[in-house]
Amino acid sequence: MAGIMRRLEKFQTVLEQLPGPVYRGTVTACSGQTLRVRGLERKLSAGDRCDILAQDGRRIASEVIGFDGASSLLMPFEAAEGIALGARVETQGTGASVKPHPGWIGRVVNGLGEPVDGKGPLPQGEIARRLRGVPPSPYSRRRLGQKLETGVRALNVFAPLCRGQRIGVFSGSGVGKSTLLSMLARGGGADVAVIGLIGERGREVQEFLQETLGAEGLKRAVMVVSTSDESPHMRRQATYLTLTVAEAFRDLGLQVVCLVDSITRFAMAQREIGLTAGEPPASKGYPPSVFSEMARLLERAGPGTERQGDITGIFTVLAEGDDHNDPIADAARSILDGHIVLERAIAERGRFPAIDILKSVSRALPACHTPEEEAICREARRYLAAFEEMRELIQLGAYKAGADPFVDRAIELEPALEAFLAQKADCRASLEESFAELGKLLGHAGAAGLPEEEAAAELVPPHEPALTHELPPELLADLRAMEEDGGIVIEEPIMKEARP
Numbered sequence: 001m002a003g004i005m006r007r008l009e010k011f012q013t014v015l016e017q018l019p020g021p022v023y024r025g026t027v028t029a030c031s032g033q034t035l036r037v038r039g040l041e042r043k044l045s046a047g048d049r050c051d052i053l054a055q056d057g058r059r060i061a062s063e064v065i066g067f068d069g070a071s072s073l074l075m076p077f078e079a080a081e082g083i084a085l086g087a088r089v090e091t092q093g094t095g096a097s098v099k100p101h102p103g104w105i106g107r108v109v110n111g112l113g114e115p116v117d118g119k120g121p122l123p124q125g126e127i128a129r130r131l132r133g134v135p136p137s138p139y140s141r142r143r144l145g146q147k148l149e150t151g152v153r154a155l156n157v158f159a160p161l162c163r164g165q166r167i168g169v170f171s172g173s174g175v176g177k178s179t180l181l182s183m184l185a186r187g188g189g190a191d192v193a194v195i196g197l198i199g200e201r202g203r204e205v206q207e208f209l210q211e212t213l214g215a216e217g218l219k220r221a222v223m224v225v226s227t228s229d230e231s232p233h234m235r236r237q238a239t240y241l242t243l244t245v246a247e248a249f250r251d252l253g254l255q256v257v258c259l260v261d262s263i264t265r266f267a268m269a270q271r272e273i274g275l276t277a278g279e280p281p282a283s284k285g286y287p288p289s290v291f292s293e294m295a296r297l298l299e300r301a302g303p304g305t306e307r308q309g310d311i312t313g314i315f316t317v318l319a320e321g322d323d324h325n326d327p328i329a330d331a332a333r334s335i336l337d338g339h340i341v342l343e344r345a346i347a348e349r350g351r352f353p354a355i356d357i358l359k360s361v362s363r364a365l366p367a368c369h370t371p372e373e374e375a376i377c378r379e380a381r382r383y384l385a386a387f388e389e390m391r392e393l394i395q396l397g398a399y400k401a402g403a404d405p406f407v408d409r410a411i412e413l414e415p416a417l418e419a420f421l422a423q424k425a426d427c428r429a430s431l432e433e434s435f436a437e438l439g440k441l442l443g444h445a446g447a448a449g450l451p452e453e454e455a456a457a458e459l460v461p462p463h464e465p466a467l468t469h470e471l472p473p474e475l476l477a478d479l480r481a482m483e484e485d486g487g488i489v490i491e492e493p494i495m496k497e498a499r500p
Helices: 002-016 153-158 177-186 202-218 232-251 263-276 288-299 327-335 344-348 371-389 391-396 405-421 431-443 452-459 473-484
Strands: 023-031 034-038 049-053 059-068 071-076 088-091 166-171 192-200 221-227 256-261 311-318 338-341
Touching (some): 023 071, 034 059, 071 263, 153 371, 153 431, 232 256, 232 288, 232 311, 371 391, 371 405, 371 431, 405 431
Parallel strands (some): 166 311, 192 221, 192 256, 256 311
Antiparallel strands (some): 023 088, 059 071
């Protein structure tokens, strides 16, 4: 009986996927990338796919983005050249869908699910999936799973990534977010990686494939590519396709890492589409639909139900003008389960990945760390924060050794901590190795695990200070003048003129 039911369900699926009747209309106007079509107003709904017959015989795919009176508004996935007034428009009144298959692993496709790597046609699965999928019910989803091996020491310790977590990589242009993304793609911890390059420069696609990701990384990855010269509709479509493919593998029970570079370009594409459809601009020119579409997209990643795998989402956010508080960055930060901040100042110092540990947060903490790991993480953060707070005074030579034993210890550890946070793109570090190395680093001078009084005594020996520096009178006079102008505040125990 069970076998008969399975065959009936399969037969029903095949029937549902048979092509339906074809409806036809005509193009009545064209403005920029927006086409007005008459004759299909009772057959179309928002998001439906249509084919436009160009004068040279091409069939140009398009999508319904809205309505204006009796006209349907369409936006093609490619340039509108060749579309004439009165051109025929055909549709079956269905939305965009694809049929992902495990044979897609190792392949590169465009936003329509068509192969672009020259390796022949793609195998097709049995189930057609709409590109705008619906996330699992929040009441049936599991909680976050175990920690993943990211391969990056800084993230393993300070911003760990768990199965089903969604995290954002916030960065300005040229600070190394794509390189960090490739390190995470190769880092392991998942059965398959689905990577979406949205709005990237065309020349960077082959660089990412051959050098950044490499042949080994591609063996367990599906890549969806939409370059910056393609239409905003195609860029948005490629983002939807990336999540759809990830959902297909999740439903097979696999652990999936979904990487999208970048969610900002998806938002920019949606802004162009929304403004073209007549939406009013809101924050920084972004119409309201941008933020609702972002939330719908990001919620599709995350833990699955009991019979599914998980989608661990890593989304890069391009901070315009290095402003990490612009509307898109702020909205993404409020939806995601953590954020990794890349700072240009750190990159200019030559440390890569340029992760700002003090500004990066994983909402899986502290539950995902053991008590011993959390103690190591907190101690290292305290030293990094103490040094960063005193950085300007130290660089000016205004800090005197012995004024604060904890700061003295932070100064002593700073070169070693910087070396720990730096990592080559082709190097990998496991979770155990990361904590073992950092624990050894912190305990090297004997401070870890000691009572506060003993640690202070050991870190600042009475006859052997870690740093001996006296301020020249002329520098002290300049600093006093700056204090009077309101630029700085000098504390007497720290700033003292050298005396014979």
